[in-house]
Amino acid sequence: MILPIVAYGDPVLKKVGTDITKDYPDLDKLLDNMFDTMYNAMGVGLAAPQIGLPIRLFLVDTSPFADDEGLPEADRVALKGFKRVFINAKILKEEGDKWVFNEGCLSIPDVREDVFREPQITIEYSDEHFETHTETFDGLIARVIQHEYDHIEGVLFTDKLSSFKKRLIKGKLSNISKGKINVDYRMRFPNQKKKR
Numbered sequence: 122m123i124l125p126i127v128a129y130g131d132p133v134l135k136k137v138g139t140d141i142t143k144d145y146p147d148l149d150k151l152l153d154n155m156f157d158t159m160y161n162a163m164g165v166g167l168a169a170p171q172i173g174l175p176i177r178l179f180l181v182d183t184s185p186f187a188d189d190e191g192l193p194e195a196d197r198v199a200l201k202g203f204k205r206v207f208i209n210a211k212i213l214k215e216e217g218d219k220w221v222f223n224e225g226c227l228s229i230p231d232v233r234e235d236v237f238r239e240p241q242i243t244i245e246y247s248d249e250h251f252e253t254h255t256e257t258f259d260g261l262i263a264r265v266i267q268h269e270y271d272h273i274e275g276v277l278f279t280d281k282l283s284s285f286k287k288r289l290i291k292g293k294l295s296n297i298s299k300g301k302i303n304v305d306y307r308m309r310f311p312n313q314k315k316k317r
Contacts, residue, residue: 207270
């Protein structure tokens with residue numbers, strides 16, 4: 122089932138998520154719905170706060186990046202096969218010289234900005250079977266994970282922008298929260314005026 126994605130301005134996007142246990146109600150169904158929702162919106166990642174749940178859960182499928190002809194073949198192969206569920210994740214280390222990439226977010230449609238992040242991360246997480254993993258990722262995979270991880274920490278990519286950039290997009294962000302935007306996927310807008 123495709124769920125509505127929560128838009129910028131909703132308080133749930135600023136909450137630090139809480140851990141869940143393996144008896145979380147209907148977890149399998151929730152994961153299926155989240156993947157359906159992400160694919161429907163043409164996303165490469167989706168975090169539970171983006172569907173209104175303040176829990177430490179996100180998922181990633183970087184396959185769409187594999188079509189980028191500008192990437193080396195080895196990177197494209199890694200991106201094509203990378204589909205994961207991250208539960209109760211904790212980034213242990215972020216390393217390397219920060220690099221810039223133009224990011225967007227399903228909760229903030231039509232806003233894309235350059236964001237600097239470290240190229241390599243080590244993360245501990247549980248998968249959908251609640252098996253624990255500690256892994257190191259780099260490049261675009263690390264970046265997508267960092268972006269989604271930020272969501273479960275109550276951080277948006279726009280929080281990482283300079284105050285000048287934030288001023289430039291303030292009007293756009295306000296319009297998004299009010300639903301004054303055209304999107305081709307279901308959304309829930311926190312400041313939308315009710316129709317009478």
